[in-house]
Amino acid sequence: MNNKSKVLIVDDDRNICELIGLYLQKEGFEVLYAYNGLNAVETFKMQTPSLVVLDIMLPGIDGWQVCREIRKVSSIPIIMLTAKGETFDKVLGLELGADDYMVKPFEPKELVARIKAVLRRYEHKDVDTQExxxxxxxxxxxxxxxxxxxxxxxxxxxxxxxxxxxxxxxxxxxxxxxxxxxxxxxxxxxxxxxxxxxxxxxxxxxxxxxxxxxxxxxxxxxxxxxxx
Incomplete structure (x- = not known):
């Protein structure tokens, strides 16, 4: 995995964004931030990140719609990170194309580990899988x-x-x-x-x-x- 991978963090809680960003930067990732749904879609199109960490409850358009917009143009990994922990929400997130789903409150080290794992699977898929x-x-x-x-x-x-x-x-x-x-x-x-x-x-x-x-x-x- 390339530790210079670019991760887009989408959450309206700036403290959560900064916390995740600190852990990712320590691991050598480049970090981008978006604090609402529309900004997330715009940033994604302009910056083409390697992975998106996506909250669901966002100002403007919600995380479900952001996920749909990304999936229209890209298969890059998406990890849902949200307080919505019901089974229905998890299933919906995965059906919309999310690669993983974490419920708040979360352990930052676990999130970083999941980001690395998802990126490894995705990069391996690029080599061996056409999808x-x-x-x-x-x-x-x-x-x-x-x-x-x-x-x-x-x-x-x-x-x-x-x-x-x-x-x-x-x-x-x-x-x-x-x-x-x-x-x-x-x-x-x-x-x-x-x-x-x-x-x-x-x-x-x-x-x-x-x-x-x-x-x-x-x-x-x-x-x-x-x-x-």
């Missing part, structure tokens, strides 16, 4: 699994690879020819209708209703994985 994470959706290309709302969905390899490629490039439009090149490879001698058939099959198996992401047709061009 994209969005709200209610995880597509893992290393073990060819898809989870939708926590449930495993069965897709044939090429359908999964097509979804993985598009989801890895959110909001970017690809022509059918580009998708043939990237997903099937130069050695695939087929026509563009192959892409249409595979997109249709993915849509039939993945429930898109009400999701903040969609597999969209861009008429006259191709397809994109649209994230709202």
């Amino acid at each position: 994209v994470v969005f709200p209610n959706l995880i597509v893992n290309k290393s073990n060819y699994t898809i989870r939708l709302k926590g449930n495993l969905i069965e897709l044939p390899p090429k359908e999964l690879e097509l979804l993985f490629f598009l989801a890895s490039n959110p909001n970017k439009v690809f022509t059918r020819e580009q998708l043939l090149e990237h997903v099937w490879g130069f050695d695939f001698y087929g026509d563009s209708r192959t892409v249409d058939v595979h997109v249709k099959r993915v849509r039939e198996k993945i429930d898109l209703e009400g999701q903040p992401w969609q597999l969209k047709t861009v008429w006259g061009v191709g397809y994109k994985f649209e994230v709202k």
Whole structure:
């Protein structure tokens, strides 16, 4: 693990932020602070931290929404640190994409240990795992699994690879020819209708209703994985 990793601490209690920051700085981390939800999202987009420690009860938008906003664009680790200790809250946090969940009051040394552990898992995943994470959706290309709302969905390899490629490039439009090149490879001698058939099959198996992401047709061009 790189001890120069950048950690964003999001909490409206400045004393808690400073306490966590002191412990992390002693371990060689660079520390960023945000004291409300909107500032957290802005700081995340501008500074691209390696990990976020996130409170739930925040001024402006709450931690749940901050987590959703981050998961729209990134799979970087998030540790929820909050006074909300009910099982429902923990489950919701993990379903939204949090990697760990700690309840206040907390022991700073334990939090630092968890930060290190989560970063180790994440960095190991970057090497060995190809995975994209969005709200209610995880597509893992290393073990060819898809989870939708926590449930495993069965897709044939090429359908999964097509979804993985598009989801890895959110909001970017690809022509059918580009998708043939990237997903099937130069050695695939087929026509563009192959892409249409595979997109249709993915849509039939993945429930898109009400999701903040969609597999969209861009008429006259191709397809994109649209994230709202």
